[in-house]
Amino acid sequence: MIATEVKERVQIPLTPESLSAERIAYLESLVAQAKTAAAVFTQYSQDDVDRIVKPMVLAGLEQAQHLARLAVEETRVGVMEDKVIKNMVATEFAYNYVKDKRTVGVIREFRDRNLAEIAEPIGVLFSLTPITNPTSTVLFKCIMAIKTRNAVVFSPHPKAWRCCTEAVKVMYEAAVKHGAPEGVFTCLESPTIPDNAYLMKHKDVALIDATGGPGAVKAAYSSGKPALGVGPGNTPVYLEKSADVNAAVVDIIISKTFDNGTICASEQTVVIDDEIYDTVLQKFADLGAHICSEKDTVLLEHTVIDPQTGFMQPMAVGQKAADIARFIGLAVKPNTKLLVAPIKGVGREHPLSVEKLFPVLAVYRAKSVPEAIKVCIDVNHAGGLGHTAVIFSRNDEVIRKFGEVINAGRIIVNSPGAIGALGAVYNDLVPTFSFGCGTGGGNSTTDNVNIYHYLNIKRLARRTQNHMWFRVPNQIYFNMNAVENLRQFPSRTTIVVTNKALEQIGHVDIVRRHICPKTHVHVTVIPDAEPEVQVIKQGVEALHFYKADQIIALGGGSVIDAAKIMKLQYESPDADLEELAAPFLDLRKRVVQYPTEKTNRARLIAIPTTSGTGSEVTPFAVLIDKEHSRKVTLADYSLSPDVAIVDPQFVMTMPKGLTADTGIDCLTHALEAGVSNYASAYTDSNAMQAIRLVFKYLPIAYENPRDEEARCMMHNAACIAAMAFSNASVGVNHALAHAFGARFGVAHGRANALMLPHVVAYNAAVPTKFMPSPYTQGYTAHKKYAIVADLLGLGGNTVDEKVKKLVEAIEQLLDRLGFPKSIADLGISMEEFERAIPELVKNAFDDPSWRSNPRMPIMTELVELFRKAYEGRGQTKAAA
């Protein structure tokens, strides 16, 4: 009777040996024409393209009936009247979708994201078209190809060749008449499987668009070329008890009889809830369907399904129900629209549960919603994965569940499957004649294939100016006796966290005197060292016990850090410190978020007693986890104290060594923040001011500890530098100092001092490896050092000279403060140091501090920096 691609295209061999030289020359000429046309087409504007598309559509509409008649006469598949509708949908509806779409140049712009999408044509497409929807598929693909400036070589199904050739001719003539390049469409004469194999592998074919059976799709995907392949379906339908039964049955009949069921999205098995099963079948019968008896069903199973393969018989495809019945000897009323066959399961033992591209519909009675959905899943997996599914229901919960568990690119709700899936008629799906079936169907897309699949879409990504920030405590009180400001903070119960030495020299008493009257004050003394987990626990217990609403941290960096962590755990008892310490690259994109829900609230006031760490304004805290022998660094702006009181009376008695160490720590903060990749105008102003203050006042504070002005300015400098590095972070100097200080037990400031001149010279040189940074424009570290040199009045005419002067000035400052010149001067032997270098480099590289360094340190450079620090300063050269 008739044939379909289902069987014939199951295997398309990819070896074109059987082609003659003459045939190869012919195929080459088709591709050459298409290639030239595609090249010419690249010069067309959007207006040029749109001027061609509209007359093509009108020509297709004009010829819709003629082409439908040709298709039915040639293929003997389907219904002429329905094929007219298909041709009209393929032209008019497709045009309605594409007419205002941009497909040339910039096609979409996302201004807020600085992104633009630009269309690039694909070039030469090789397109297989099916027997079931021959002319409509050609019309649709021609319109899409012109809209996207591509050329197409068509290979119609051999048994639909004449009608497809005519459809290509109609489209080609209209297109060329209105300016399309010559050769933009060509159609294979007498196409054969070896022809297809040859063209699928042709170097100048850029994309295969295979609309057809599984063989064609598989061949396309196996060719090694990019391919759009769509494939067979097996549409399950769930007719749920809440549905409008009348509407559902009519929709199913419309769909399943449309073009005699040749659309692969048409309904195959309807799973009906038990409660409405009989009513539904009666309705089918009333509207012209034949309800099969068990005997009828067995007859159908043995005739319309191939017992060997389990697939539908090609002879039945696209035939009328009455003709199929007559052919197999089934007695039905004249004009029977549909054969409805009850089945009891899905799979090979239930032959009618597969795809049937003719008006035979399987029905299944389900006792419950779960059973119904499971049977639909079975049908979906019996050859229809990724294609189409249908549900009739008014129950949103059931619809949602169905959508979640059924693997189909199109899940059509309360409308006919075939026409619904085509899009733009019953819903807002994109109109198409190619249904992407996703990976379930061996396809690359689940979309309704459309113009965007015929384009290479390029993304023009402009550089985005990332948002930056400057966050510091909102109250900072400074200068001598600033502690008096404590009075303005009312509190029921205040816990003062401090260390023993500070209590002994009377600092705690000074603080007590200025706390708001009537406040209950309790003092928690902690060791003068980086805080341990146990110390934090005890502090938090005290906060809970006294129901504190204010914490005053009086001390150096360790005390203030301890108070920050106590506050965190007091306010958010469930906070997991280990999780919060997880590494991150970008503060705003970090995986772990600090808690915002707070069960207790306490104000944290930080009063520093050293002039270096700046912990009173920073969002960092370091904790020692002795149990696991490690240091935990916490970083989040929620850790920043609420109030900072920078009162120099608390640093007037700092020993000389501590003054120098903390002062150089402060200078390192400022210099590193100044050249950091996160530096901004806001942090620069702080960094520069801090550097100026340190160079001016640190030597004085060191040499004359009782100099109030120098102490005051250094105390301010530490806080100002901390505001800079709280927002711009530090750099490789800190990474080196952390590793070295931890390994050899050297104070942090001292370790920084040993590295500093070498790191400035290193950062000023042309980097071996630049650090990716969206925040900076070009490499500026050397120029910023030169600005520092100018600020300090160091002289020099060129950037290099100024950097050199800065390095010298740092070295002179370190000398004046009595810092050892080298690591060797600390009494560490060369052998011991060399042995330690691998571990030092590993730890320095693991340290997050360098991630904002302007120059990305490579391991060998870290080794070199450590060795330079060992050899000592005085020979540091600012590299050009």
Added chain:
Amino acid sequence: MPTTAELLSVDEKNLVPTLSAAGKKLSTGGDVVMDFSEVRQIDAPAIKALQEFACLADSKAVKVVLRAVSVDVYKALKLVKLTQRFSFEN
């Protein structure tokens, strides 16, 4: 021995006949410079004419320089692999 290049102005509408005429006059070993500044687009016949002209030029060892080719035309020539057959001047 240095030779004088022949300068040929082409325009979009007469590209094919101009190339055809120029092809007939090609002399062995000479240089031809074609000014494309007036060519906004090329079509399939023009591409074919250029392909033929390139073959002819190759056979007579003539160096052909296309001057002031627009970006769009250059891309079309690139896609049909004609850019490798000519030299280009801006």
